[in-house]
Amino acid sequence: MKIKLALVFTLSILLNHVYGFQKQDFNSIEQFETGLTISKVRTAQNKKQTFILGSSYEGTIIAVSYEGKRLWENKLSGFMNHDVWCADVTNDGRDEIFAANADGNLYCLNYKGELLWKFRENNAPMYAVTVITKDKTPYIVCGGYDKNIYYLSSSGDLLKTIASKDYSVEKAKGANSKEVPTGNAHISNFIRTIKKADGSEVLAVQGVNHTMSIQARGSLYLFHPLDEKPFKTIDLEGKRLLGELKVVDVGLDGDQEIIAGSSTMIHESSLLKVDLETYEQELFEISKIKKKIDRFGYRVTQPEIITQNGKQSYFVLFGSRILLVPLDFNLEKTEVLVSKYSFNDMWKDGKGNIILASIQSGGSEIYVLNPNKPNWKQAYENLIPKGKIASIIANTKEVKEQLNVFTAPIEERKPLPVYLMSEGVPPSIKTLVDDIKENYKSPVFLNRSGSDKEKWDRSSIENEKYRDRRDRRMKYILSQDQVIKKITSKYKGGPGIAYWGGHGNDPYMYQLSTTKKVLNAAKGKKTVLIFPELEDHSDNFNYVMEDYFYPLAKHARETNANIYVRTKHAFWQANVYLPTWSRLVSGEFSDVFVPAMEETTDKSMDLSIAGRLGIWTSGATDSWGSRCARDNPSLDRLRQHSHQMLPNHFLRNMIYHVSSGAQYLDNFNVDQEYMSLLWELIAKGALYVPKRSEILSFSPVNLGMLSPDKHYLEESSNAKWTTFYDEEKEKNNPLVFSHLNGSWPGAPVTEWDFSKYAGGVQDRRLNFLPTYTNGLVLLTPPQNGIYADKKAKRGTLTSHLHPMYKNIMKEYYTDGRNYYSADGTQTYKANEYYKVIAKDIKDNAKKLPLTVSGDVAWVVAQSSPKHLRLTLIDGGYLNPDDREVTIQFNTVVPIKVTDLLSGEEFTPNANGELQIKVSCGLFRFIDIEFTGFK
DSSP, X not given: OHHHHHHHHHHHHHHHHHHXXXXXXXXXXXXXXXXXXXXXXXXXXXXXXXXXXXXXXXXXXXXXXXXXXEEEEEOTTSSOEEEEEEEOSSSSSBOEEXXXXXXXXXXXXXXXXXXXXXXXXXXXXXXXXXXXXXXXEEEEEEEETTSEEEEEOTTOOEXXXXXXXXXXXXXXXXXXXXXXXXXXXXXXXXXXXXXXXXXXXXXXXXXXXXXXXXXXXXXXXXXXXXXXXXXXXXXXXXXXXXXXXXXXXXXXXXXXXXXXEEEEEGGGOEEEEEOTTTOOEEEEEGGGGGGGSOSSOEEEEEEEEEEETTEEEEEEEEXXXXXXXXXXXXXXXXXXXXXXXXXXXXXXXXXXXXXXXXXXXXXXXXXXXXXXXXXXXXXXHTOOXXXXXXXXXXXXXXHHXXXXXXXXXTTSOOOOOXXXXXXXXXXXXXXXXXXXXXXXXXXXXXXXXXXXEEOOOOTXXXXXXXXXXXXXXXXXXXXXXHHHHHHHGGGTTSSEEEEEOOBTTXXXXXOHHHHHHHHHHTTTOEEEEEEEOOOOOSTHXXXXXXXXXXXXXXXXXXXXXXXXXXXXXXXXXXXXXXXXXXXXXXXXXXXXXXXXXXXXXXXXXXXXXXXXHHHHHHTSOSOOEEEEOTTTTOSSGGXXXXXXXXXXXXXXXXXXXXXTTOOEEEEOOSOHHHHHHHHHHHXXXXXXXXXXXXXXXXXXXXXXXXXXXXHHHHHHHOOSXXXXXXXXXXXXXXXXXXXXXXXXXXXXXXXXXXXXXXXXXXXXXXXXXXXXXXXXOOEEXXXXXXXXXXXXXXXXXXXTSOGXXXXXXXXXXXXXXXXXXXXXXXXXXXXXXXXXXXXXXXXXXXXXXXXXXXXXXXXXXXXXXXXXXXXXXXXXXXXOOOEEEEEXXXXXXXXXXXXXXXXXXXXXXXXXXXXEEEOTTOEEEEEEEEEEEO
């Protein structure tokens, strides 16, 4: 074996010599297809050979040569890697590879991708890693959401633990009703090694305790190796959090400096330079050149130093832009390079080449950019991606061509209206939109309205908190008449309007009488009042509901208006079951309230869909809504790579929700030409919009939601603090819905978590397209036992569902912490009783007409007496791929199975199974003709 390995190694050296593979002297930009969506890139050494490391969306580590050859891969845990570091800690000339994983482990691989060891103290996500040397001995230093940093030996033995509580200056402060962490503590946002000219090294730890507020900027702690206390703590200047921190040598004097970039919106984005000799700081505010940069978005500012023609400058990757910034931060001399796409990560190799990870929209390539080539700027700006991005574009084009000749099945009823509340219409698609408006009744394009806020006498508001509260982003300068004139002007020329009626920061942006007068002026046209972030669960909000929302709901009912409740976190499976919202849950205003979500910072999308559908199917509301926004992918605000320029993830998300019955869509405009496919699919009837009584992919098992347990309520709605992790608290408080606070980005869910046993979800990430293999398990108001509201106007769940469900539904009860018997006399622990429910869900799935397995989201609806509509959607939200799907027919015998767009026909096997492929980034609309139910 050793002889064979030696021969292969010798041949490799010969090939490299002959073909120059390791010279790293290539075109201005090279594109290497990997087959995976690469989230992070690094480089590593095997003796004198450099190779590229990639960490995929799924957490797979791959090695790629500079000629694009896949050398090896290691799937590790199947969970995301938050950080990757490469260094030689065994002094053999070959780098070890360290991966800080969301499962709590630090994994160590050798240069061949083989696992050498792993280290884990608890289940808190590991977040940062580096290697530092003292007295010629290398130490691995890592840290994560348990708020500690760890020194490890080269063989993975724990040498020292340093708790941030013993030195941190990060203090938790909060003005709202939510719980805040106790004491000073932080997580390690970054751990990096600073090299000094004298050969010594310093450990830099950037600590944070929050992901959104001004205090999220955190501090920089400088340590001598192995010391337990920092010798210097630096309060970092600038707004918001840091998403990148690099150690660079400006001036090439051997002493390294810190250059860091933000992770936020463009108007707060910046570059920060820290001189580690004087500790002086200097800010470069990107917002000052925002006119040179593309539209609003959430981006990580990723800086490096490059040398061109003997002159250093900062190379900054900023979404789809590269900023070439002079060392003196001169705004006027900053050059902006424009690409069509944004990238997931950036790394500079030892030769000065820039390695780019995959395109954020689900790409699968790695790019190597050579800034020393004369035409590298043009190559970047003219980049045409291959791999998955090319597949998505080609696949979408094919769907459009199929749609041109598509005719909806004649046996289907007329489409339900879908309201588009915020869609811009650029000139390039005006003809299409005009055609839809003239020839189709759905979708309905509402005009977007709004204004500055009303300046009015609030002394009549009896609640002090909301009387004095204002949204700092808004201008309160208009009179009532001015507000009414400005908002109502948008009714002209359209079927109605949508606008912000208020916000969780200030529901009283307009006094109630003002909003009522606006609704009166509609003269029967549709009005949708959008209220984002209504997440306050304190007693103060009880007042707001009774004083403002319920009176407004009464008036809205009389004026063809809706209140679009655009909440966050676990609202529709937690907060809504508080007494504050009881009148909504009762169905008293079912024709007014529209449950929707603002799913940013969240990691529980599989739950929110089950929660909203549970409210809708129960009869509490007659409709439900959805939203896509730039920061939907921002599960981790510390790393907001949320500037996708090809909104394929939006398209699939909307198709899933519309095929599940959503009729109110509030989407951020990214690429309207691309998203117009959604509108055309709805208009022509290719995308079927079901009534709740037509859907047949709900599990016959539902979970009745009780008033939420206090601990669960806090955990599920407190997603911004990073320092809540408590190992003992975690062990002693098993929850039905776990790992929902800010300490768990990308982390595995527990074995007993509803997301896992019901939804097939493995982690707290971006599960917008969950599989629910055994049918979607609805989270509903209780239907039976002592918890049921028998007098509720909404009626029973089964009275709104398909008749098939009338005698097969089975209900369990939970408050988010425990399960309970229907009579309330018995309590069952979440980490024990889940097995009973999981078995019931699996067994009862056989009562459904069909079930679907594979990495897809799916919905079945009965579209006519003898036809079912099956919608299949590629389930990789940011990591799309070709998906193999298995359909198992249970209670129907199909006569004919046809793809409505392509015309392709399928035949199940003798066991009632059918294999279908869903192409990368796509969906399929399958018509199933059947004789009847068994």
